[in-house]
Amino acid sequence: MLPEDLRQVHPDTSVAFVRAGYWNDVERLLELAPAVSWVHVNMTGVDHLPVDRMESAGVILTTCRGVLDHSIAEFVLGSVLLWSKGLLRSALDTRERRTDYREPKANSELNALIIGTGNIGSECARVFRQAGFGRIVGIRRTPLPLPAFDEVASVSELQLHVGQHDVVVSCLPATTATDGLIGSALLRQLREESVFINIGRGSTVNHLALAEEMNDRAGAVAVLDVTDPEPLPSDHPLWDCSNVVISPHMSGDTVGRHDAFAALFLENLRRYCSGDDLLNRVGRSA
Structure with a gap:
C-alpha cells in the first residue's frame, strides 16, 4: 500500500503492508x-x-529492521575510505587540476567509535572488523560486553571517547534522550584528522555546531546521510564546507531492497496466518 492507495482500502482489511517510508496516517487507516x-x-x-x-x-506494528543493516554498514565503510584514502580531497583537487602527494591511512591504523550499538551499529562494527580496523568501541545507554566490539562504554563517557578515535559513527535513533546529543561540546572533541558519519537521525546532531567545527578542521571529513531538517535549507552553512558530504538519506537503499522487504513480509504473513510470533514487532507487548 502506498499513501495514494489509502482511500481504496477495503473496510474489512486486517493486514496492511505499507511501502512508503514516512507514512504516518494511522488515524485515517483505522477510520477506513x-x-x-x-x-x-x-x-x-x-x-x-x-x-x-x-x-x-490493538494494532500490531512490525518493521523491516535488519534488512538494510549490511548495506548501511557498507555505506559507512565507504564513507571512512572517502576520508582515510584521501578520495574526497582528490576529487576536489581534480577540479582544480592539482595532484598534491599525500599518504593515505591503512585500515589497521584506524580506531572507531560507534555511537549506538543496535543492529546497524553492530553490523558497522563487524564490517570494520572484516576490513581490518584497529580498536572498535561502542557507546550505548547501558554498557555491557558485545561480541562485535572491543569495548562498550556508557553514554555518560561519550565525550571522553570522541577525541580518542579517528572514526566516529552515529547510529542513534530519534528520541527525547538523543535529541541534540551530539552538540558543540562533543563535536569540539573531534580530532583534527578524523571522519564523522551520521546514518542515524538528523535530530541527534547540532548542525550549526558541526559546520563550525568542520571549518576549523581541514583534515577532517563529515558524511551525513541524515540531516535536520531534510533537506537542509539552501543557505545552511554546511553546504559551504568543502569537507562535508551530504547524501539524501539513501545509505541502505540498494536496488534489490524491495525483494528483501517482500520476503520479510511474506514470512511474517505466514506466521500471522499460523498464529506464530511476528518478526520485528514493535511496542511494549513485543
Whole structure:
C-alpha cells in the first residue's frame, strides 16, 4: 500500500503492508479499515509513527529492521575510505587540476567509535572488523560486553571517547534522550584528522555546531546521510564546507531492497496466518 492507495482500502482489511517510508496516517487507516490488526512498514525507525496509539487500538506494528543493516554498514565503510584514502580531497583537487602527494591511512591504523550499538551499529562494527580496523568501541545507554566490539562504554563517557578515535559513527535513533546529543561540546572533541558519519537521525546532531567545527578542521571529513531538517535549507552553512558530504538519506537503499522487504513480509504473513510470533514487532507487548 502506498499513501495514494489509502482511500481504496477495503473496510474489512486486517493486514496492511505499507511501502512508503514516512507514512504516518494511522488515524485515517483505522477510520477506513477498523478491522486492521497488523501493519508492516518498510522502515527501521518508527519515531514518525504513533506507536502507543496503534498499540492501544490493538494494532500490531512490525518493521523491516535488519534488512538494510549490511548495506548501511557498507555505506559507512565507504564513507571512512572517502576520508582515510584521501578520495574526497582528490576529487576536489581534480577540479582544480592539482595532484598534491599525500599518504593515505591503512585500515589497521584506524580506531572507531560507534555511537549506538543496535543492529546497524553492530553490523558497522563487524564490517570494520572484516576490513581490518584497529580498536572498535561502542557507546550505548547501558554498557555491557558485545561480541562485535572491543569495548562498550556508557553514554555518560561519550565525550571522553570522541577525541580518542579517528572514526566516529552515529547510529542513534530519534528520541527525547538523543535529541541534540551530539552538540558543540562533543563535536569540539573531534580530532583534527578524523571522519564523522551520521546514518542515524538528523535530530541527534547540532548542525550549526558541526559546520563550525568542520571549518576549523581541514583534515577532517563529515558524511551525513541524515540531516535536520531534510533537506537542509539552501543557505545552511554546511553546504559551504568543502569537507562535508551530504547524501539524501539513501545509505541502505540498494536496488534489490524491495525483494528483501517482500520476503520479510511474506514470512511474517505466514506466521500471522499460523498464529506464530511476528518478526520485528514493535511496542511494549513485543
